[in-house]
Amino acid sequence: MKILFNMCHPADVHFFKNAIWGLEKQGHDCKITTVDKDVSLNLLYAYGFECDVIGSAKPSLFSKATELLKIEYNLYRIAKSFKPDILVGGVGNAYSAHVGKMIRKPSIIFDDTEHAKIEHLLTDRFATTICTPSCFKKNIGKNQIRYNGYQELAYLHPNYFTPNPAVLDELGLNEDDVFIILRFVSWTASHDVGQHGITNKIEFVKELEKYGKVLITSEDELDDVLEKYRITTSPEKLHDLLYYASLCVGDGATTATECAILGTPSIYVSSLVGTMGNFIELEDKYGVILHYSDSDKALDKAVELIQKPNLKEDWKNKRDQLLKDKIDVTAFMVRLLGDYPNSFQV
Incomplete structure (x- = not known):
């Protein structure tokens, strides 16, 4: 065929x-x-x-x-x-x-x-x-x-994805380091018209870097203040990095779902509340995504989560149940x- x-x-x-x-x-x-x-x-x-x-x-x-x-x-x-x-x-x-x-x-x-x-x-x-x-x-x-x-299971299911820690070496990190990934999208898709995500990007960075290293992946240009945080690793290695991250916060829907499936705590910031079935299920049934329309509330939750000692272990357990069901x-x-x-x- x-x-x-x-x-x-x-x-x-x-x-x-x-x-x-x-x-x-x-x-x-x-x-x-x-x-x-x-x-x-x-x-x-x-x-x-x-x-x-x-x-x-x-x-x-x-x-x-x-x-x-x-x-x-x-x-x-x-x-x-x-x-x-x-x-x-x-x-x-x-x-x-x-x-x-x-x-x-x-x-x-x-x-x-x-x-x-x-x-x-x-x-x-x-x-x-x-x-x-x-x-x-x-x-x-x-x-x-x-x-x-979910679509993301087509490439992040354990049958196909094995995380490679080599990406950490490129960024001077190891598996025990605390680091947070911020994901920003461009909001230029036709279904994004009139919507918004994180509105206080600089505040997010300044507050979260008190608890670990902050890395940014962005579809759009960044302010000079934020550009130094941009990830320079090749795009095919991003999922390895997401797997080892302590926390991911952003307004990218795909990245938020990817983190959830990888067992990485994920906070999705978007005015699109209650519109997507996958997000409703991932939040309400499995608790692997937290969704906020308010950037300030999302930042407060991020600070709360990053200070929890067994955060990654808790999320891995939730993710294991998800994989059993799907x-x-x-x-x-x-x-x-x-x-x-x-x-x-x-």
Whole structure:
């Protein structure tokens, strides 16, 4: 089977990589197209993937709209040449859904973001199958498959991820050191319009560095005061660093979920309260994420947590229970994609 993966975000690279390797081992022919966004290309090259760049991420809604036409034209041209049996995309990947309709081939979209209204409007009615976590709050219809897991489990499940402490050496750290990671996003996605995350970044740094080393990972430019805290390690090593971190605080939803699955205490700061099923479940059922819309309250909680002596051990225990309850998401993806459409009925 020929499978065309279109990746629009760095998280897609992590999400699909193990499935692609698994499908290729079974003899399937996988091709990757990508939108150049943040560190997407760096990740693809770091993992040894070949890809065709079909466009780039744009900041404004108008530029996104014009870029959409360019991306879809390039994806259509490649799809006509490659002749895929199915097209696959991640969250809000309208391009794969649209081009699938154009070439009369099925499209499978993996989504976990209920509040992305524009993306759902552009995608859901065109996609052949949409896969969501079982905790997904939105009922899409008869073409929806719910699986008992989270997208981040596709690459952070122990079957696929083993932390490498070498990343600590690069930063002059060891496993016993207390260090806090702050994650800042750019808030330029269409579903982020009108929303906000951490508003007092400098205060966060100054207060938290009283208890340990502070490291920042940011999609956006930083003030001169904060730039010296920016992580310089290569992006494919970020999950190793998250695993060993004492605490992670930020307004990046994916990073917050990754930390939760890795057993690292995670505080998510966002005005988007109660909109995503995965966050509700991770907070209310497993207690591995704490969600605040108020930056000051989030900082108070961060200071409280970082002073707890058995914090990491407590979080590892919660994470172990989560892993017992959830499936191997990559194995599910390989079964679904490798035997589609028969697998849809199963």
